[in-house]
Amino acid sequence: MNQPPNVIHARLVGLLRVIMLGFLLVALALVYWATVRSADILGRDDNPRLVEAELRIRRGRILDRHNQVLAESVGEEIVQRVYPIPEIGPAVGYYSFLHGTAGVEESLDEILRGETADFWRAFWRQVRHLPQQGRDVQLTLDADLQKTADSLLGNQRGAIILLSLPDNEILAMVSHPNFDPNLLDEQFDALSEDENAPLLNRVTQGQYQPGRVLQPFLLAWAWQLGLIAPEQPIAEANKPVSINGGVIRCTEIPPDVTTWADVLKFQCPAPMQILADRMGAAGLDQSFMAFGLTTPPVLPLNTETAVPEPVADPLLAGIGQENLVVTPLQMALAWAALGSDGRLRPAQLVTAVQDESGEWVAWESEEMATGETAVSAATARLIRRLLTTDNNQIEFSVPVLSGPQSTTNSWYLGMAPASAPQFAIVVIVEQSTDPLNAITTGRNILEAALTHP
């Protein structure tokens, strides 16, 4: 009655073969996705695991020179970046999952994230699902001076940089208008659309017309070369100079017999044009370069700016109203060279970082550690002597016409104590015709630095 069993048996075996072939194909597909394609799939931007891993990274802390915490990551699993001092400013910058990084958070990102080149360390971390643990960094910043500087600049737009001498360690860096890095995510759209550019670090990337603030440097350079001598008299020092439809003269009326030294003290523009004419375009370019005003300073921050065109009109360039624009940082480093032995040294922002075993190691600054000579130590000393004030500070401050809208910015360059400067400061206040604001701000910060433990 039944068909011979072997007939259906053969069909059953055939069926089983087809089923097994199916399972074999699935197995091959599994091998393909889990090994061959694994790396390139996981590397895709929309892989949510990358986000999860990122949110779990315990970034290292950022500390000030006295180990005060400037930035740390808190939270159990998903961590949050917290900045205990909201006015910590552009040197620290920000870390945001949505909007990226800025400042040291950006430049030392690999250290702060705890990236490792050690294969086994990375492998074990992955196997044990340990969150990536970042390394701490210590900055040269002084949190107290930073807070002081920030509050003294107040609501004014502008920038401040305070350096210690002779190592050029950055003690404070202020850029206003500023932002609270703790609130960055909520405020980012408004901040990035704000025409006052609160996200711009004015100290390293704000480009300002230098104006007569170039005087100490050009005169030092000319003295150094023997083009002029400090006691040499100069005629018609207070002659008015017209620029952009305005007229500038010495800031105070100089003595009847005006020397080149007086030109510096009384900030007279007309003799500067005579000097510039003598130096010529090439000479001016050379002097700017010697003081580092045409190159972006080396610093673990973004210091890139548009490269200024070479001098075309020496008469305007001599009073800083031509192609050259400078950042407060460039100005501060040139000023610091006059404050020490005439050598142009790089600024320092990082003192030490943790290595992978958690030990602190000194941060190696990359180049120009000893600096290149801008002018001789004697010339630098001469400039300092000429600019010493009654209150044992060395000062040079001047309002500067800037930009086509004929707005005026005020510069203040200061050092203290006059006998052997320990601190150098550059303050720029935007849209301020009276340099008094800049002067008061700068003086008070120097005062605070001198009395600070």
Add this chain to the structure above:
Amino acid sequence: MTFLLAEELAEDNGRREGILLLLTAVFVFLNAIALSLAREGSIQGRHLWAPAVWAVLVTAAFFSLRRFRPLHDPFLLPVVSLLTGWGLILIDRLAPNFLTRQVIWLTLGTAVLLATAILPRNLRLLRHYRYTLLIGGLLLLAATLLFGVNPSGFGAALWLPIPLAGRVFFQPSELLKLLLVVFLASYFDERQILLQGNRLKNRWQTFPYLAPLLLMWGFCIILLVWQRDLGAATLFFILFLSLLYLATGDRRYIAGGLALLLAAGVFAYYAFDVVTLRVDAWWNPWPEADNRAFQIVQSLYALAAGGVLGQGVGQGFPDYIPVVHSDFAFAAIGEEWGLVGSLAVVICFALLAQRGIRIALLGKRPFRQYLAAGITILFSAQALLIMGGVTKLVPLTGVTLPFVSYGGSSLLISHIMIGLLLYLSATETNQP
């Protein structure tokens, strides 16, 4: 003599089965402990109670089967236990809210498995009332057209609320799988000679006998397509084709059937949005990775993230895959247990298929052979459809991974079918 041999065989099988079950229990408890450690940092009861219930159920099944069906296949229970135990760990990890329900369904499932395997006359009843049962199943399925709901609140309404049972639902298409396989087995058994004999001469004579079958099948398909339950429709079609081939041995049925399936696929591609979406997402998911192809892309991420050894239970991110605890349980295994784990699951289903076909081969009557083969085809096809879908071999069809995925109806019916296989393997009498 025979008696002695049977006793020795039973002894041998029992030992083999016991060792395999012990290994399975070690695996399940190690993973429960690992999950607890990964989640809580310590070993906690909330992750151990479900495996404990599972262990009690497996032990009960083991001893009952040894006592009442000593000659049953020794591999089926270990394979099924491994998959259900693994499933409990997975549900605890992915959707802990559903764990209690799954444990209750597993308890019911074990009970019906034992009832099916041990009680006599089951097969005779199933055979005898095959039309009634099938029509009843179809009516239930048709009822979902009117009263169907989806417990998750969206998606295809494939479930019927069970009266007086609170928020408990049943999926009639799962029951229909069992009824259809019984029906087809007995139908082909009865028409054995007609389908076989003088095949070449009387080709057209077979048509009247195949016609009611085609009708019945067409009815299923219409209902399913109406409901957009494409997974079940594909499954039924594969079952029908495979049994037809077993009964007739005519490969042209297979070729014709596959052509029909392809045609239906092309038609569905243009007719149903859900099919268009799934085929497009399957063919090239990457351009729409965060949109229409989100699910398959997340599934591939899970497999890639798992690598060879896996992330470890509770330590990956399979939660990114939508409805991971039912349709994509396999991808979650790929992420947390790696290639080693996912291949182990494949091997489990391959072993299940091998045992099922073996039981069919040993069957003394065509009905038993068709039944064992049909059940095997259902399990294998369902596993292949979802595993192939997860690995982008075929478009996704929305079926669950048997025994592993969350889903009460599927678990219950799968246990009945395993019960039938156990019964068939243990009773080589001429009883139907």
